[in-house]
Amino acid sequence: MSEIKIGDSYRDYMFGLIESICEKIGPREPGSSEELRAADVIEEEFKKHCDTTSQESFECHPEAFLGFIKYSALLTAIGLVAYWSSFFPSVTKLPLLSEFNLTLTCLILSSVSALLFWKEFLNYDEFVDPLFPKKSSKNVIGVINPAGEVKKTVIFSGHHDSAYEFNVWYIFKSFGVVLMLLGIIVLFSVLVVSLLRVINYIHPFMGAEAFFYAGVAFAFLIPLVAANFKFHSHRSVLGAFDNLSAVAIVSGIGKYLRDNRGDPKIFPKNTRVLLISFGCEEAGLRGSRRYVETHSEELRKAGAICVNMDGIGQKEKIKIVARELSIGARHSPEVYEGLMQVTQQLGITAECYTLPFGASDAASFSFENLPAASIFAVKASKLPEFYHTRLDTPKIVEKEALEKVMRICLGYLKRIDG
Secondary structure, three states: OOOOOHHHHHHHHHHHHHHHHHHHOOOOOOOHHHHHHHHHHHHHHHOOOOOOEEEEEEEEEOOOOHHHHHHHHHHHHHHHHHHHHOOOHHHHHHOOOOOHHHHHHHHHEEEEHHHHHHHHHHHHOOOOOHHHHOEEEEEEEEEEEOOOOEEEEEEEEEEEOOOOOEEHHHOOOHHHHHHHHHHHHHHHEEEHHHHHHHHHHHEEEEEEHHHHHHHHHHHHHHHHHHHHHHEEEEEEEOOOOHHHHHHHHHHHHHHHHHHOOOOOOOOOOOOEEEEEOOHHHHHHHHHHHHHHHHHHHHHHHHOOOEEEEEEOOOOOEEEEEEEEEEOOOOOOHHHHHHHHHHHHOOOOOEEEEOOOOOOOOOHHHHHHOEEEEEEEOOOOOOOEEEEEEEEOOHOOOOOHHHHHHHHHHHHHHHHHHH
16 A cells, blocks of 8 residues: 555645645634634535535534533532532521531532533533524535445545634643543542442541531532633634544545546545545534435445544654544454554554544444544643633644645545445
8 A cells, every 4th residue: 555645736735725725714613604614615615526515404503512511510619619618607507508408509519510510521411502692503525436336335434613712721821631630520529529428428437527527628629619610611623633634634535536536546446435524523523413314324334434623733652543442432343453454554553542522523423323423632631721622723734744644545445345
């Protein structure tokens, strides 16, 4: 496969597409008019390369995915106030404000807060979405038919929306992740301590002093809860790295196949190629979920395989994602092992990787038992300062990274077409 070479023209094409969308459209908040315009631009680009193209509209509540955080923090803060108040006789002597009732209030509020976090952020469920405004978005699909009979289908995908800026990460850089994790620990600690205290009222098993000292500790940790009120802004970022880089590669694959349509060594003989750019990924994978829900049986019958890309920026940091830990997605060994073998055959250094937090559109496929995996190209030993911040501009995307990942995708297509 070493003969798969991508010239400067393809690198320039992909990087130029990133720059063009950033300059002409700018940030693309999920469900915004800018995101819809980006979908139109991408379809026009796909039309140059594909046999057919289409857009599939869908509705969702994009503000819910991160919007719940401030309400979760508010419930936790009110619960802590109730917990602290239970230690003051002047409060507990008031009607209905006994120590037990105040502790029970803290338990209920922290339980609801934890449930919101669990359902929305860890499971990506649309748990409280109807409480937020409904908006429209679009997925863009391009189809390239093979030279012969269709026997297999490969999807190459990315997403065209961009994230809200994460204030905590922009201000505190890598330490922002620590603050986020500490905030989560505080949330579940309040839940556990209040639960134990309620149980202790019913069946005493430890002294009251321990619960008092726990309350003192919570008092020092309240800034971590308060920080979540402004965890993210309502300004979306340019999103050149996350994730126009992937969209550019998807379109680059289409251009390469179109340019080599007459070459039987390159153009697929029996494998249909779908190029997809999803909307509302930053709103909790809503676009890819809607696509999979709509087409799952069709994809299953076609034996479709999805190679998703997300965050292609650094040429020496290519990662083939086998698992997405926080969301619980396990990708197909058929896909990620195949991709790893292709990187070896191409002489490209890559590692098989477990994504510690967050999720990619590949998870939507894996949850429906459709073979999928994701490719990242970013340093992961610490949080990149440009991730979900205003620093995510075209200048941090390396053309060589785009080229390498495009070669991996083309090599994988050749392997599948076999």
